[in-house]
Amino acid sequence: EDKVVQSPLSLVVHEGDTVTLNCSYEVTNFRSLLWYKQEKKAPTFLFMLTSSGIEKKSGRLSSILDKKELFSILNITATQTGDSAVYLCATPHSGNTPLVFGKGTRLSVIA
């Protein structure tokens, strides 16, 4: 059974801290791993990772994939209150397009 496990499930940090969110996955025919940010309604796309060891970066956010260990991390440096959200990790089901999601990590950044 395909599955995605995220940790921690929730996290509270102060502004300026650096955080690392974790995502492990099990899927028969891996194609990609995706990160989304969900604030109040629709998840918004952050990154798609397909190759091990290649960091994707967007501003203060970065992510990397380890296909050997079936693991990805999402780093956020110099956190701001606007980073408060649920961060979702997902991967396509084996042989098919629909994404299977982890339960998400709820990040709260306090001033």
Place this chain on the structure above:
Amino acid sequence: DGGITQSPKYLFRKEGQNVTLSCEQNLNHDAMYWYRQDPGQGLRLIYYSQIVNDFQKGDIAEGYSVSREKKESFPLTVTSAQKNPTAFYLCASYGQGNTGELFFGEGSRLTVL
């Protein structure tokens, strides 16, 4: 602008009533999906459709039904058989030209009284 429109955004219903959530996209995407989100549960797949007039059950299809008569539209009916329908419902679509990500609507929050 291209996108996915879900309606209504908020909906209340009494137990025993069916309710239909609308999802329309003008992205010319072939594939459309319905996910359910409960607190602390992430997103779980209800139904998906990869082409008009065809759809498949996802992980939690019981108590739900869908149709895909037009490429642009993928409505979801929450039937009275769904034992715990109060949730946040998200519709998404995917096109062949994408880099892999799904595009999501703004969601519909259903509360059963």
